[in-house]
Amino acid sequence: MLTQLETSQPPATVPSRGKLVSIVMPVFNEVAVLRTLTALVSQAFAESVYEHExxxxxxxxxxGSAELLDExxxxxxxVHVxxxxxxxxxxxxxQAGLAAADGDAVVVMDSDLQ
Known part of the structure; x- marks a missing residue:
């Protein structure tokens, strides 16, 4: 008999690198936070088993957000812009970002760090 914590199935395996997560963020006049935002998202995925865009x-x-995003x-x-x-x-x-996203999964978030 199985308890709630037991299962008859083998444990799930951790996915190998290769699955892509797309993070779509609209930007309107956010030049002050874009470098920090990019660094935080990249840091969050640094030890992840998932690739990201x-x-x-x-x-x-x-x-100046447009120019900074290009940089x-x-x-x-x-990073894609x-x-x-x-x-x-x-x-x-x-809608434009979702149409351009290539990920197996897509996350939508604001770009204002709030």
């Missing part, structure tokens, strides 16, 4: 969607920022993407192969031609709003930015 960060899909930033610049939603018409006017504070970050130039040195971090996990989509630039919208103007501010279309969070939902449109999310």
């Amino acid at each position: 960060i899909v930033y969607v610049n939603d018409g920022s006017s504070d 970050i993407a130039a040195v971090n192969s996990h 989509i630039h919208l031609s103007r501010n279309f709003g969070q939902q449109s930015a999310l």
Whole structure:
């Protein structure tokens, strides 16, 4: 007889590296936090069994976010940037990011570190 803690199935194995998690984040005037945000997400996945990509969607920022995102993407192969031609709003930015995400799983989060 099995108790709640016992199972007749073998324990699940830890997935090998290769599964991709996409993190989609709309960005509007967040130049002050983008470097920190990128570092925190990368750090969170550093010891993970999952690969990751960060899909930033610049939603018409006017504070230098667009240029900084391009700089970050130039040195971090996990970062991909989509630039919208103007501010279309969070939902449109999310749709653009979701369409570009390649992950086996997708996480949507805000880019303001709050």
